[in-house]
Each structure stands twice: as C-alpha cells, then as structure tokens.
Amino acid sequence: MFINLTIQLMETTQDIRIDDDQIIEDGIKVLQQTGKLSAGKIPEYFYSSMSETLVSKYQTFKEANIPEGDLLRGV
Numbered sequence: 001m002f003i004n005l006t007i008q009l010m011e012t013t014q015d016i017r018i019d020d021d022q023i024i025e026d027g028i029k030v031l032q033q034t035g036k037l038s039a040g041k042i043p044e045y046f047y048s049s050m051s052e053t054l055v056s057k058y059q060t061f062k063e064a065n066i067p068e069g070d071l072l073r074g075v
Contacts, residue, residue, distance in 0.1 A: 005066060007031065007046075008073040010038045018061065024072075025057040043074035 004017050007028065014036045018027050024046065031037040045054045048064070049071040055064035066072065 003061060003066065003068050003070075005061075005069060006071045007037065008071065009042070010040065010074070012036075012038045020062040020066070021060050023058065023060050024055065024064065027061075028057070045075050046072040047075050048072055 001020050002017050003020050004015070006013060006015050009028065014031055016027070016031065016036075025042055028037065028042050032039045032042075042057055044057060046057065047053075048055055048066060050067050050069070051065060054075065055066065055072070
C-alpha cells in the first residue's frame with residue numbers, strides 16, 4: 001500500500017508518496033539521488049510527528065507504523 005507523507009532532512013522538506021513496505025533509508029537514498037532532498041549522511045533515527053516516536057532508518061514505513069500524512073524529521 002502507498003502512503004503520503006513529508007520527509008524533512010536538514011533544511012529540505014519533501015512531500016512523497018511511497019510504498020509502506022519500503023525501508024526508510026532506501027526511500028531517503030532515492031530522494032537524495034534525484035535531488036529532492038539534501039545529499040549527506042542519513043540520520044539513524046527519524047521523529048514521527050503524528051505518533052511522537054523515534055523510528056529507525058532500518059525499519060520499513062509499515063514496521064514503524066508511519067501513518068498517512070505524517071512528518072518524519074531526521075534527528
């Protein structure tokens with residue numbers, strides 16, 4: 001299933017639609033390679049604004065229970 005969410009990494013923010021079975025780190029890498037997010041080191045954890053939890057970049061969006069419309073901020 002696809003979900004819509006916002007990723008914030010450093011000073012760049014990008015709205016995306018992504019398969020929830022995708023590993024978070026892999027999704028970020030694709031966004032960096034296409035120039036949609038700042039290139040650089042991907043943080044180990046992201047803060048989910050809706051669930052108010054930290055999620056690992058090694059989890060899939062589904063495993064991390066990322067809801068539709070969430071904002072993930074690199075920490």
